[in-house]
Amino acid sequence: MQNITKILGIAPYEELRKSMENVGSTFSNILLNTYTGDLQEGKNLALEVIHNDYDIVISRGGTAELIRKNISIPVIDVSISVYDILGAIKLANNYTSKFAIVGYSSITETAHLICDILDYSVEIYTIDDSSDTLGLLKSLKDKGIQLVLCDAITNKLALKISLNTILITSGSESIKRTFEQAIELNMHLQKLKLQNNLLTEAIEQSKTDCLILSSQFELIYSSLNTVINDSIYHYLLYKKETASFNESQTFYHSVNNTLYNLKVNSSNKANDIFYIVTVQKSVTPVMNSKFGVTYEAKSEVEQQLNNNLYKNPIITDDIKDKIKQMDSNNSPIILLGERGTGKYIVSQSLFTSQNNNNHTMVTINSNLLNDTMWKHLLNTSNGPFLEVGNTIQFNHFDKISNENFEKLMTIIESTNLHINNRLIFICEKTSEGITSESYKELMNRMNSISFLLPTLRERKNEISAILTMFLNKVNIENNTDIIGYEPSALATLSQYNWPGNFIQLKHVLTELVYLSKSLYITSNNVNSILGTQKMVETISYSEDGMNIPFNSSKTLHEFSLDIIKQVLDQHNGNQTLTAEQLGISRTTLWRYLNK
Structure with a gap:
């Protein structure tokens, strides 16, 4: 169904009204009513008929300004273009060389520009509401000016003293552009009204926080604070690439260690689709970190890393170079090191610096894997093992049981988990260099990259500098x-x-x-x-x-x-x-x- 824009045209002079009618008849998607009335008369006309549910008013000059101050719906000024003024000047040249241009700044500023560019020698006078326009016209006539190019108000005064005029009016192209602006503005206003209705509906139906998104996934409304809103919005943008939002969907997303339940419903209004997302803190136990699974968005991990005062002495230039090299390779990574060598800080740096698989960091405590966790990890609606583009970190992998190790290897091989996501395994080795059987088996079973982190004993030549840097960080942390x-x-x-x-x-x-x-x-x-x-x-x-x-x-x-x-x-x-x-x-x- 075609949307109709209902337009009220108030023309300060009859010629403009006729032009409005002629140009308006070429549009099939407007309903146009026109009247002639200048200044106060035009304003009064508008006030009399405005109750007829008009969407837009179009008028001209001072009349448009008066109407705009007295009604609540938009008023568009029919402009006078460069071509309209240039056409009037060309027409005047056919009549006489003794002519002047008199009008408000909307006319005279453009007239000055044209005359400067084309090197025309034309007297131009700018008037305003306080000007003695009639006195100016009389003095021009006394100087021998035979013709005045002017607007509607000046035109009436010039006719009173028998001074010839050419009325500078809006041409058909200018009027056409005005109608196009009116249609575009009305479409935007109707969309805003629709969005307002959706917002009211969403608030009435739910006492929870919510987001409203357009069909192009532009954010229309959010009741959330900036940090939570940004994190959830970017998460939904990512999910849009892999999930259909035309049906109701439920997702879970963690922000600052708080898990949120996101329910997405689509709403079809006026042939356009909107998405209403209700946001609640989740009480789903399988998602709680105490069960061994946590979810962190890239922005959260970056914030943790940026706030970590101790990361710079730990992440050496050699480690940074290795991290850069790993970005071009999606192979699983084994971070191996003694207790306290910074394995988790390096893992965070890997996650935040890579160009792919950097949407969410899913962390699993391998030592706590049980039937409940497996059910969640493989859940068909929101299980992390079935998603794409994340980094999955297995903490304490050296403590995984043989049964869970075999189960995980089977899942990785059958679901391409290591291809669809980045896998990071964190393993500990003793100071004697002893590694777990799970580490050795992982190296045998998968094409993994092993990343051995140096101990402080192996950095003896740097220890004085490290002691100085750490003392600085401890001072800052403890004031x-x-x-x-x-x-x-x-x-x-x-x-x-x-x-x-x-x-x-x-x-x-x-x-x-x-x-x-x-x-x-x-x-x-x-x-x-x-x-x-x-x-x-x-x-x-x-x-x-x-x-x-x-x-x-x-x-x-x-x-x-x-x-x-x-x-x-x-x-x-x-x-x-x-x-x-x-x-x-x-x-x-x-x-x-x-x-």
């Missing part, structure tokens, strides 16, 4: 202002083995910063803290280990004291044997017990 190390303290820290690598380094420096009573980290404090670290290492790598309950509110000193007390109990209170097992002096042991 402290330690400016350096005593030389012997720096030497001791540089020679330490750092079995826990960057994580251990951060914890040790944080403890040192809090203990420090001067602007420098002292050798005494370093020896004390590293002595405690050696105790923890002795217990951690012993065959029997120890039962030290974890309490996140405890300080490193409190953990150390727990260990000391348990070792002391094993030796029936003998401090000499306790100090020997822990690798510390009796003085250090005494200091802990009496602090």
Whole structure:
């Protein structure tokens, strides 16, 4: 069905009204009513008939301006084009060389331009509402001007003193363009009305947050804050490439560690399709991170990476070069390294820097795989194993069970999971270089790229710089202002083995910063803290280990004291044997017990 634009034409003079009628008759998609009335008369005419549901008013000059100030619907001014003014000048040249142009700036500015370009010598006078136009016309007549090119208002005054005129009026092309503008503007207004109705309907039907999208997926309305809105909108743009939105769809998307349920419904209004997306925080348990699966958009991972103060010392130039090389290869990646070597930071950098498979980072805890997780991962409506263009990261892959390993390998091979997505496997190796059987089997079964991350021990030549950079980051994070190390303290820290690598380094420096009573980290404090670290290492790598309950509110000193007390109990209170097992002096042991 053709949309009809209902137009009211108010012409300040009869010639323009007739032209409106003639040009309007060539359009099949307008309904036109025209009247003649100048200035106040034109305004009054418009007010009398405007109740007839007109969409647009078209008029001219001062009359259009008066109407615009008094009615609520759009008023389009019928313009006078360069060709209209040039045509009037050419016509005047056939009559006399003694003519002038008098009119409002909408006419005279263009007239000046034409005369400058064509080198015409024509007197041009600009008037406004305060001008003594009649006095000006009389003086022109006294100067011998035989003809005036003017607008409708000036034309009436000139006729009163018998001064010949050529009325500069809008030609048929200008009027045609005005009708085209009216039709286009009305289509836009009707679309806005429709969108407003949709918005009202969506709000009335739902008390939840929502987005409204056009058929071209332009965002019409959103009740969400900017961060959540941008993340969900870009996620839906991506899903549009692989899912049909003509039917109701349900998706899940994570923003800032909060999972949202997105219900998409299409609405057909006036032969146009709109999409209404209701947004609710999800309560679906299988999606919760405590079940081992998390979802993060690229923007979230980038924000985490940008906010990580410690990433630069970890991601060396060599690592950056390797990350760039991997972008051209979609093979699965195995990030192998000791505890604390920055495997997760490197994984985030891989995800955010690659050109493909960078929409969502799906993280799976391989150690927690169970039947519930498998059902979700393979869910036909929103399971991540059936999606395309993501990065799937398997944490703690060295701890995956044999049964789950075989099941995963079968799924990868049968679904092309490794072709449709980027796969990243994070495996840990011991300080003795021992790797898990799952790592070895993965290398045998898949065409994977193994990425071995260096330990702090292997970066001895950089350790002083790393200690300086980490101290700076710890200062920023803890609002402290330690400016350096005593030389012997720096030497001791540089020679330490750092079995826990960057994580251990951060914890040790944080403890040192809090203990420090001067602007420098002292050798005494370093020896004390590293002595405690050696105790923890002795217990951690012993065959029997120890039962030290974890309490996140405890300080490193409190953990150390727990260990000391348990070792002391094993030796029936003998401090000499306790100090020997822990690798510390009796003085250090005494200091802990009496602090």
